[in-house]
Amino acid sequence: MSQTMTEQAMSSSVATAFASAVPALEVRGVNKSFGALQVARDVNLTLERGARRALIGPNGAGKTSLVNLITGVLKPSSGQVLLGGEDITSWSSAKRARRGLARTFQINQLFRGLSVLENVCLAIGERRGESYNLWRPAGSKAAVIDEALDHLNSLRLVDDALRLVRELPYGRQRLVEIAIALAQRPKVLLLDEPAAGVPSSESHLILDVVASLDPDIAILIIEHDMDVVFRFAQSITVLVAGAVLTEGSPQEILADERVRAVYLGQEADRSHG
Amino acid sequence: MAESNKAMSPNMTPNVTSSASPAAPAGSTTVQAARARAMEFMANRHRFRAWELLPWLVAFAAFFIFPDRMTFGSQVLIMVLFALSLDLILGYAGIVTLGHAAFFGLGAYTVALGAARLDWNEPISGLFAAAIVAGLGGLISGWFLLRYRGLTLLMLTLATGIMLMELGNYRSDISGGYDGVPGISFKPLFGVFDYDLYGRTNYLYVLVVLFVIFLLVRRIVYSPFGQTLTGIRENVRRMHAIGSPVHTRLVTAYTIAAAIAGVAGALFAQTNSYATLTVFDFDTSAKVMVMLVLGGTGRLYGAFVGAVIYMVLEDHLSKMSPAFWQFGIGLLLVVTVLFLRRGILGLFEDVAAKLFTRKAKS
Structure with missing residues (x-):
């Protein structure tokens, strides 16, 4: 089916029911190795529309690598990535992002020398195709600023809108990460440890924000805090040494002996030892 | 919501309207205030400020104060333009290049060869031709080179400049080799204003071109496109992640900068009535980068401050000590890079900011 046909089909309400049967994101048999190190072994993963899935696993399991494989920062050695049923394996990260695949980074990747507002406006400008304009002053379109403020408002960042990102406390910067991703109006959102490096007194705000995101967005969250995982996720995928160990509902994962052995046990060792 | 309230209010009793406004969400007034502040902030980014007149007034005053130094004055303005073109890619997009002289040279040779070989002596159309040739050079080389960053890009741009120079040397039958293309002359501007012996017409001509x-x-810098260049400089990974076609953006900026450098080169050839292969030299690329770093990158007027200081220092120091003058430039560069990270213009900004806050307090 041609691309325009697909888009037309997506927009018609008759086809919506059909479209919802197509997963928002699908990873099929993806492999990736750097020399002897295999970071992904035949990984299969599906996100339905509006999914709330957590990706967990011990350090070095390849969670961030998987996000990089999905977003096109890394190219898989073999296997496929599908976005809304379309094979995007050969697409650049930028093209994937333009088609509704957004991510946040485990370590902040922000425009530190720009204001929070400008950070978000950049993402909006790219999405609306306005960034090709060489002549009109940036920020002369009220619609862009209004939308940016909407996103900032929903993340309680409005009061920081005009401050430079590098002047914000780290926890607030983590919220800017999410604000930029939301400004892309994603269909699929990959959150790579959104509360990493944030003191627990502030991490609640971030996790509240994550919990209240648009239910239509399919979300994959990488998170170490098991309380968060079990509160947020409807389903969990456990990754060990680049391979999917198991997946299921939080209750199933909690009851799974293998998961306890490789992951929860390790966590327990760490907290007790 | 506020608008619809206003539209409906004539049909309502005053009582209803007044009781309706407190019922609005408590946050709405602060959101409105935030919106107003955000609009103001974004509008302020590109608003002309009074001090921006200053460099132009100085340039114009120089015309009357140093009537016999106008050729030198033109050289300074040409270097300002050249440094400005570098600022667009180095200061805004963060492209580090040591091959920018290639485009300066392409522009210079376009008008020099046009005048010497094709009798194309009309100066203004010559500038356009130079912009097109140099811009094409930027488009083609940028398409290949801008996939790389950092040291690789630095070496590739450097090599491109060297190769262009050697190409000119190899085909010295066309380029005139290291002897250059001497003794070219140009028609009067608009067929009316002839070039005078003191270069006064030329100075104003260069000044107007620079201004435009x-x-x-x-x-461009304050456009949404310009914002994405800053974004690429600040964090290229994030730019990819928000769907920005980074390579296209960089090539576009590189092409524009190359075209402007070409115009600067064309003005150089027109001002001096000659062009030699030294315009392609690595020295020229390094010099313009030093100027920009001295003045301050990514702030437009850094090109003005840096080029003027460099050229005037060079002029004075080389008279004082022909063998040793570069030491002074070197020393200034060391001090700037170590202590004035935002260039000499950054120092001016800091001083001005201190003065204004002190005034505001007292």
Whole structure:
């Protein structure tokens, strides 16, 4: 089916029911190795529309690598990535992002020398195709600023809108990460440890924000805090040494002996030892 | 919501309207205030400030104060334009290049060869031709080179400049080799204003070209496109992640900068009535980068401050000590890079900011 046909089909309400049967994101048999190190072994993963899935696993399991494989920062050695049923394996990260695949980074990747507002406006400008304009002053379109403020408002960042990102406390910067991703109006959102490096007194705000995101967005969250995982996720995928160990509902994962052995046990060792 | 309230209010009793406004969400007034502040902030980014007149007034005053130094004055303005073109890619997009002289040279040779070999002596159309040739050079080389960054890009741009120079040397039958293209002359501007012996007409000509191109660059820098260049400089990974076609953006900026450098080169050839292969030299690329770093990168007027200081210092120091003058430039560069990270213009900004806050307090 041609691309325009697909888009037309997506927009018609008759086809919506059909479209919802197509997963928002699908990873099929993806492999990736750097020399002897295999970071992904035949990984299969599906996100339905509006999914709330957590990706967990011990350090070095390849969670961030998987996000990089999905977003096109890394190219898989073999296997496929599908976005809304379309094979995007050969697409650049930028093209994937333009088609509704957004991510946040485990370590902040922000425009530190720009204001929070400008950070978000950049993402909006790219999405609306306005960034090709060489002549009109940036920020002369009220619609862009209004939308940016909407996103900032929903993340309680409005009061920081005009401050430079590098002047914000780290926890607030983590919220800017999410604000930029939301400004892309994603269909699929990959959150790579959104509360990493944030003191627990502030991490609640971030996790509240994550919990209240648009239910239509399919979300994959990488998170170490098991309380968060079990509160947020409807389903969990456990990754060990680049391979999917198991997946299921939080209750199933909690009851799974293998998961306890490789992951929860390790966590327990760490907290007790 | 506020608008619909206003529209409906004539049909309502005053009582209803007044009781309706407190019922609005408590946050709405602060959101409105935030919106107003955000609009103001974004509008302020590109608003002309009074001090921006200063460099132009100085340039114009120089015309009357140093009537016998106008050729030197033209050289300074040409270097300002050249440094400005570098600022667009180095200061805004963060492209580090040591091959920018290639485009300066392409522009210079376009008008020099046009005048010497094709009798194309009309100066203004010559500038356009130079912009097109140099811009094409930027487009083609940028398409290949801008996939790389950092040291690799630095070496590739450097090599491109060297190769262009050697190409000119190899085909010295066309380029005139290291002897250059001497003794070219140009028609009067608009067929009316002839070049005088003291270069006064030429100075004003260069100043007007600089002014027009400066307005163009200023416009670009503050456009949404210009914002994405800053974004690429600040964090290229994030730019990919928000769907920005980074390579296309960089090539576009590189092409524009190359075209402007070409115009600067064309003005150089027109001012001096000659062009030699030294315009392609690594020295020229390094010099313009030093100027920009001295003045301050990514702030438009850094090109003005840096080029003027460099050229005037060079002029004075080389008279004082022909063998040793570069030491002074070197020393200034060391001090700037170590202590004035935002260049000499950054120092001016800091001083001005201190003065203004002190005034505000007292």
